[in-house]
Amino acid sequence: MSYIIKGETGDWEIVVGLEVHCEVISKAKLFSGAATAFGAEANTQVSFIDAGFPGMLPVINHECVRQAIRTGFGLNATINKKSIFARKNYYYADLPNGYQISQSDMPIISDGYIDVDLEDGSTRRIGIERLHLEQDAGKLMHDQHPTKSFVDLNRAGVALMEIVSRPDIRSPEEAGAYLRKLRSIVRYIGSCDGNMDEGSMRCDANVSVRRPGEPFGTRAEIKNVNSIRFVMQAIEYEAMRQVELLESGGRVVQETRKFDSVKGETKSMRSKETAMDYRYFYDPDLIPLVLDDEEVERLKREMPELPDAKKKRFMEDFGLPAYDAGQLVAEKETAAYFEKAAAGHDAKKVANWIMGDLFATLNRLGKKITESPVSPENLGKMVDLINDGTISSRIAKDVFQFMVEEGKSPDLIIEEKGLKQVTDTSAIEKIIDEVMAANPDKVAEYRAGKDKLIGWFVGQTMRASQGKANPGMLNELLKKKLAG
Amino acid sequence: MTDLVELTVAEALDGLAKKEFSAVELTEAHIKEMDRARELNAYVTETPELALERAKASDERRAKGTAGKMDGIPVGMKDLYCTKGVRTTACSHILDNFVPPYESTVSQKLEDAGTVMLGKTNMDEFAMGTANLTSYFGPVRNPYKRKGDDSFLVPGGSSGGSAAAVASGLCMAATGSDTGGSIRTPASFCGIVGCKPTYGRCSRWGMIAFASSLDQAGTMTRTVRDTAIMLEAMAGFDPKDSTCANVPVPCYEKALTGDVKGLRIGIPREYNPDKGLHSDVRHVWEATAEKLKAAGAEIVEISLPSTMYALPTYYLIAPAEASSNLARYDGVRFGLRVDGNSLDEMYVNTRTEGFGKEVKRRIMIGTCILLEGYYETCYLKAQKVRRLLCREFEEAYKKVDVILAPAAPETAFGKDDDSTKDPLVMQLYDVFTVPSSLAGLPAVSVPAGTSDENGLPIGLQVIGRPFDEETILRTAGVIESMSGMSVRPLRVGGK
Numbered sequence: 001m002s003y004i005i006k007g008e009t010g011d012w013e014i015v016v017g018l019e020v021h022c023e024v025i026s027k028a029k030l031f032s033g034a035a036t037a038f039g040a041e042a043n044t045q046v047s048f049i050d051a052g053f054p055g056m057l058p059v060i061n062h063e064c065v066r067q068a069i070r071t072g073f074g075l076n077a078t079i080n081k082k083s084i085f086a087r088k089n090y091y092y093a094d095l096p097n098g099y100q101i102s103q104s105d106m107p108i109i110s111d112g113y114i115d116v117d118l119e120d121g122s123t124r125r126i127g128i129e130r131l132h133l134e135q136d137a138g139k140l141m142h143d144q145h146p147t148k149s150f151v152d153l154n155r156a157g158v159a160l161m162e163i164v165s166r167p168d169i170r171s172p173e174e175a176g177a178y179l180r181k182l183r184s185i186v187r188y189i190g191s192c193d194g195n196m197d198e199g200s201m202r203c204d205a206n207v208s209v210r211r212p213g214e215p216f217g218t219r220a221e222i223k224n225v226n227s228i229r230f231v232m233q234a235i236e237y238e239a240m241r242q243v244e245l246l247e248s249g250g251r252v253v254q255e256t257r258k259f260d261s262v263k264g265e266t267k268s269m270r271s272k273e274t275a276m277d278y279r280y281f282y283d284p285d286l287i288p289l290v291l292d293d294e295e296v297e298r299l300k301r302e303m304p305e306l307p308d309a310k311k312k313r314f315m316e317d318f319g320l321p322a323y324d325a326g327q328l329v330a331e332k333e334t335a336a337y338f339e340k341a342a343a344g345h346d347a348k349k350v351a352n353w354i355m356g357d358l359f360a361t362l363n364r365l366g367k368k369i370t371e372s373p374v375s376p377e378n379l380g381k382m383v384d385l386i387n388d389g390t391i392s393s394r395i396a397k398d399v400f401q402f403m404v405e406e407g408k409s410p411d412l413i414i415e416e417k418g419l420k421q422v423t424d425t426s427a428i429e430k431i432i433d434e435v436m437a438a439n440p441d442k443v444a445e446y447r448a449g450k451d452k453l454i455g456w457f458v459g460q461t462m463r464a465s466q467g468k469a470n471p472g473m474l475n476e477l478l479k480k481k482l483a484g
Numbered sequence: 485m486t487d488l489v490e491l492t493v494a495e496a497l498d499g500l501a502k503k504e505f506s507a508v509e510l511t512e513a514h515i516k517e518m519d520r521a522r523e524l525n526a527y528v529t530e531t532p533e534l535a536l537e538r539a540k541a542s543d544e545r546r547a548k549g550t551a552g553k554m555d556g557i558p559v560g561m562k563d564l565y566c567t568k569g570v571r572t573t574a575c576s577h578i579l580d581n582f583v584p585p586y587e588s589t590v591s592q593k594l595e596d597a598g599t600v601m602l603g604k605t606n607m608d609e610f611a612m613g614t615a616n617l618t619s620y621f622g623p624v625r626n627p628y629k630r631k632g633d634d635s636f637l638v639p640g641g642s643s644g645g646s647a648a649a650v651a652s653g654l655c656m657a658a659t660g661s662d663t664g665g666s667i668r669t670p671a672s673f674c675g676i677v678g679c680k681p682t683y684g685r686c687s688r689w690g691m692i693a694f695a696s697s698l699d700q701a702g703t704m705t706r707t708v709r710d711t712a713i714m715l716e717a718m719a720g721f722d723p724k725d726s727t728c729a730n731v732p733v734p735c736y737e738k739a740l741t742g743d744v745k746g747l748r749i750g751i752p753r754e755y756n757p758d759k760g761l762h763s764d765v766r767h768v769w770e771a772t773a774e775k776l777k778a779a780g781a782e783i784v785e786i787s788l789p790s791t792m793y794a795l796p797t798y799y800l801i802a803p804a805e806a807s808s809n810l811a812r813y814d815g816v817r818f819g820l821r822v823d824g825n826s827l828d829e830m831y832v833n834t835r836t837e838g839f840g841k842e843v844k845r846r847i848m849i850g851t852c853i854l855l856e857g858y859y860e861t862c863y864l865k866a867q868k869v870r871r872l873l874c875r876e877f878e879e880a881y882k883k884v885d886v887i888l889a890p891a892a893p894e895t896a897f898g899k900d901d902d903s904t905k906d907p908l909v910m911q912l913y914d915v916f917t918v919p920s921s922l923a924g925l926p927a928v929s930v931p932a933g934t935s936d937e938n939g940l941p942i943g944l945q946v947i948g949r950p951f952d953e954e955t956i957l958r959t960a961g962v963i964e965s966m967s968g969m970s971v972r973p974l975r976v977g978g979k
Contacts, residue, residue, distance in 0.1 A: 048585070053812075053818065054579065054584070054692045054812070055690040055693065091811065093827055149827075279854035281804060286727075
């Protein structure tokens with residue numbers, strides 16, 4: 001489904017490319033041995049290299065390289081055997097060396113893609129231009145002193161993967177789906193935790209608009225948006241702003257803009273960005289990064305199953321519809337939970353329980369699926385108990401709640417609470433007889449043609465059975481008895 | 485007994501081993517000499533207490549039988565090697581009172597070998613200069629004087645303090661660093677041996693950077709044997725420097741066979757221009773080649789056609805790298821800070837006051853070269869010429885084993901000579917040293933004679949294949965023995 005902005009003068013299409021910075025999961029920084037834990041006390045994770053002291057030299061941390069390679073495989077991309085680090089030169093107080101070590105024309109990864117699922121069930125392929133490794137900068141704190149700014153270099157030198165998409169994204173929804181998919185992939189791989197709220201995944205969006213079929217328009221870059229929802233809002237706002245500007249005879253200027261999440265607007269940040277010349281050149285302190293074929297092969301072999309493959313497998317092995325499979329594989333932990341719960345049980349029903357009651361419960365409790373009070377084994381067992389008629393689907397809801405509260409196995413709960421379904425005909429008939437005997441007027445009304453009262457009788461008898469009567473049997477017997 | 489400061493490293497090691505004197509005595513003799521020769525301005529930071537402490541520890545090691553290969557030898561340390569707890573400034577105001585909390589790999593290796601550091605030697609600011617005239621701490625005086633002329637001569641640069649100190653007995657050996665000739669030029673001007681090993685032979689970790697792809701640590705000594713001893717102690721793989729080569733370090737002393745029979749020595753045509761080479765230098769060069777031939781070497785005329793482009797290439801690449809390497813001196817974390825009303829103003833004030841004229845000139849040039857447009861036309865082109873130069877050397881080394889060339893086009897010049905006023909003229913002093921720097925080749929400057937005109941020493945340069953320091957040292961050793969040059973230091977200020 002194409003996303004079109006209906007302007008006053010006609011239709012507009014939006015064109016978006018995303019640059020995502022992913023903080024690499026690694027014990028040490030990209031070029032120094034300093035630690036990388038989030039939230040440590042300011043300036044406690046800084047080596048002399050990170051602080052740009054005289055005579056200090058960078059040495060590549062190979063774990064960061066391996067993470068980039070793994071991610072490259074996850075993006076269906078080319079792993080470049082040779083890549084080169086370059087210096088991006090600029091002055092700022094959070095950049096101790098006066099340059100950031102990055103990669104320019106020789107990135108470690110290039111030419112990949114990811115497929116994203118959209119709500120209407122369609123799939124879009126978004127191209128990845130490149131992934132390169134670079135250093136993060138430090139952090140300035142302006143709120144610690146009335147006249148001074150403080151610098152925290154804990155983050156300075158931490159490895160980032162900058163993942164640059166092609167301008168293939170055509171709607172805010174696609175941008176959101178792309179980011180969710182990317183986050184899912186890096187989380188599966190374990191190369192980035194994908195937590196946008198902690199800043200370990202950050203997104204810049206390049207947005208432009210054009211008449212359908214025409215060449216790309218001038219783009220604006222929205223910097224550092226820190227949630228998927230905000231990225232989508234920012235794109236939507238920015239595209240509308242550009243359309244209004246163009247339709248009123250204005251021109252879009254190439255500039256850096258900032259998203260104000262409170263007002264939901266983008267604002268011009270700095271025009272000097274365009275005048276900036278970063279004087280890139282290959283870092284003479286480092287030699288070209290040449291990958292070892294064997295290691296690359298080994299990393300490929302050791303790649304975990306990624307969301308797309310898992311989704312396909314869930315559909316084939318468990319007979320799940322695409323939507324369900326997509327939901328279940330989005331998070332690695334959910335997929336793992338599902339696989340455990342579904343093993344040897346009714347997978348479709350297990351999937352429904354996970355996406356329904358379990359998700360709702362976890363949401364309510366604010367817990368992750370790895371912290372679920374209901375173990376996957378118990379959920380599977382419960383589905384079996386529904387299927388073999390031990391409990392009804394209705395009772396199962398209660399059983400599930402007891403499982404959430406008590407963490408016990410479903411059979412134990414059914415046993416303890418006496419929730420076993422009643423399938424004994426005479427027992428059900430006895431209840432029906434009692435209800436009919438207590439309500440002769442209603443029986444008379446029913447028999448006089450008020451068919452709708454059947455619902456009332458079902459409710460009464462079910463209540464009298466404490467919900468344990470087999471609903472099918474109850475219905476059948478009730479009709480027979482009421483008919484006289 | 486000979487005056488202790490007149491000994492070579494090899495002789496001193498022998499004397500220490502034979503208990504003829506102690507490391508403390510050796511160090512005390514040098515400290516006394518340093519006091520006497522203050523006028524040379526060879527040291528910018530003297531560390532006599534630390535030296536005596538280390539000398540004492542050296543004597544204890546020797547008594548226990550755990551002495552290192554250079555144990556007890558007093559050395560000078562160029563002020564761009566970071567020395568833990570000892571002020572290190574690269575002779576720049578911007579590193580005012582910077583005391584590194586770490587020790588450079590090279591100085592650590594020398595300490596591990598048992599050397600006794602006497603202090604930090606003067607140098608051109610950030611090693612940018614050929615005459616040691618750009619130091620924040622003032623110029624160094626060459627201990628040599630022209631015949632019948634007392635004028636102040638420069639020691640060459642940038643390792644001028646080290647060269648003057650070694651030449652005048654203010655230390656037995658010193659570290660230098662060579663980016664485009666900073667060891668070889670002062671060695672030639674001060675009549676000592678200066679060796680710039682292959683790029684990657686010594687670690688750059690803890691060395692204050694000028695131009696990372698060219699900077700290389702090296703030795704300054706009075707004899708080739710001393711160079712062999714010191715280089716072995718300094719060299720070696722260091723995982724902390726990505727550009728440091730993992731190549732085994734041989735025993736260089738063993739290479740000094742004194743034999744050049746069958747050795748093919750290349751004489752590059754392009755190093756003998758009609759203009760810009762002093763006739764006395766040419767004469768020493770030719771005479772040395774003749775003598776080597778007489779000793780059994782084969783003299784082969786070779787061509788390195790791109791030599792003429794080496795100097796402009798060097799003066800594009802080195803400033804480009806320097807402009808980036810020196811960006812860290814911003815007043816934020818260490819060294820000088822001159823406040824301002826904004827971050828940018830503080831940067832400007834600090835760097836304006838902190839850097840000297842020559843350093844600023846190179847930062848400006850380097851910054852400009854890396855800008856879009858110039859990058860393609862200047863920087864990338866320079867890199868291409870650099871690769872071409874490397875290939876030409878490779879071709880040459882198919883025909884010859886070493887190359888013999890002048891180290892500097894002239895002998896030491898006066899501090900106030902007109903030539904010192906023009907940076908472009910000063911650059912010409914690097915003309916014979918930069919090609920091998922760009923190619924990363926090992927080269928040693930060895931005294932080969934003196935000028936008939938002014939009596940000053942003249943050094944010749946032996947350039948070798950990558951990591952073949954052994955052959956250049958062997959050749960230099962033979963030149964040294966043929967030259968009849970004295971290895972005794974020049975005493976300054978009278979006895």
